[in-house]
Amino acid sequence: xxxxxxxxxxxxxxxxxxxxxxxxxxxxxxxxxxxxxxxxxxxxxxxxxxxxxxxxxxxxxxxxxxxxxxxxxxxxxxxxxxxxxxxxxxxxxxxxxxxxxxxxxxxxxxxxxxxxxxxxxxxxxxxxxxxxxxxxxxxxxxxxxxxxxxxxxxxxxxxxxxxxxxxxxxxxxxxxxxxxxxxxxxxxxxxxxxxxxxxxxxxxxxxxxxxxxxxxxxxxxxxxxxxxxxxxxxxxxxxxxxxxxxxxxxxxxxxxxxxxxxxxxxxxxxxxxxxxxxxxxxxxxxxxxxxxxxxxxxxxxxxxxxxxxxxxxxxxxxxxxxxxxxxxxxxxxxxxxxxxxxxxxxxxxxxxxxxxxxxxxxx
Numbered sequence: 116x117x118x119x120x121x122x123x124x125x126x127x128x129x130x131x132x133x134x135x136x137x138x139x140x141x142x143x144x145x146x147x148x149x150x151x152x153x154x155x156x157x158x159x160x161x162x163x164x165x166x167x168x169x170x171x172x173x174x175x176x177x178x179x180x181x182x183x184x185x186x187x188x189x190x191x192x193x194x195x196x197x198x199x200x201x202x203x204x205x206x207x208x209x210x211x212x213x214x215x216x217x218x219x220x221x222x223x224x225x226x227x228x229x230x231x232x233x234x235x236x237x238x239x240x241x242x243x244x245x246x247x248x249x250x251x252x253x254x255x256x257x258x259x260x261x262x263x264x265x266x267x268x269x270x271x272x273x274x275x276x277x278x279x280x281x282x283x284x285x286x287x288x289x290x291x292x293x294x295x296x297x298x299x300x301x302x303x304x305x306x307x308x309x310x311x312x313x314x315x316x317x318x319x320x321x322x323x324x325x326x327x328x329x330x331x332x333x334x335x336x337x338x339x340x341x342x343x344x345x346x347x348x349x350x351x352x353x354x355x356x357x358x359x360x361x362x363x364x365x366x367x368x369x370x371x372x373x374x375x376x377x378x379x380x381x382x383x384x385x386x387x388x389x390x391x392x393x394x395x396x397x398x399x400x401x402x403x404x405x406x407x408x409x410x411x412x413x414x415x416x417x418x419x420x421x422x423x424x425x426x427x428x429x430x431x432x433x434x435x436x437x438x439x440x441x442x443x444x445x446x447x448x449x450x451x452x453x454x455x456x457x458x459x460x461x462x463x464x465x466x467x468x469x470x471x472x473x474x475x476x477x478x
Contacts, residue, residue: 178401265342
């Protein structure tokens with residue numbers, strides 16, 4: 116399995132200054148291929164074990180954590196969030212349900228300052244004190260919640276299970292799946308030990324290579340952000356999606372039942388205009404479902420021109436994507452370490468994802 120077109124597009128992006136490096140893992144019907152191109156940081160090549168930053172591409176990990184609790188009968192998808200986190204009911208949010216949170220229809224998109232020094236408890240308090248947005252009826256209006264809703268999911272896991280979110284996903288998802296190098300947040304004492312394995316994220320929007328001071332700060336790297344701060348190699352992230360394609364099981368490790376996987380990755384929000392992305396976009400429960408029917412060239416964080424309608428996954432801000440295409444048995448985990456601005460990234464993502472299908476003879 117060769118990825119000639121895909122590699123050519125990735126190298127062209129490097130020449131154009133969009134990114135200094137790329138890490139890609141593709142699996143198809145038992146075959147796999149990796150691309151490791153360019154630098155993780157100046158003078159340090161990206162390797163198979165380089166820990167990439169996946170930003171919002173990790174949102175489905177929290178969704179799977181919730182799915183496990185749902186399977187166990189510990190929560191209901193139509194439970195009001197306030198049933199489990201009573202203080203969340205403040206300021207008009209009492210009707211918001213878990214389904215609203217997972218489909219980004221809850222109406223509380225406020226930014227969270229956790230990466231600037233807040234503790235976890237302070238971040239949760241900030242979400243709970245926030246107001247429902249004006250003229251927003253939960254479930255009837257859609258708008259991507261970049262951070263606030265995923266903190267709630269992490270807190271739900273903590274309150275119901277007892278373990279902090281990062282420990283729960285390590286024990287219940289990463290370890291069983293062989294994702295030994297994956298974590299949500301990396302403690303300060305471990306950051307130095309990892310050294311050059313930690314990939315640097317660059318702002319390339321000006322045409323120059325600039326280290327992003329926020330995303331590369333020790334505090335951000337350490338922060339447990341359930342919707343934005345997962346780090347690990349692409350090959351291991353692919354195991355998460357291979358598990359989902361396998362009906363919740365991989366290599367003898369059962370994470371979810373097939374019926375649970377089917378419920379979370381099917382279209383649950385269809386044809387709704389997203390007031391954050393300014394585009395119509397379809398969602399499962401925590402997963403973006405292929406939405407190119409609303410404009411293949413304009414859809415944000417899509418899966419290219421050739422993905423089947425049942426394709427599900429998630430993208431990360433100007434940087435990454437991971438997805439599974441059940442019709443073709445395809446899994447893709449792709450991360451760039453350059454953030455060139457939304458327009459340049461969306462073009463880069465569409466071209467790269469489309470090239471993967473073309474290289475594999477799926478188009």
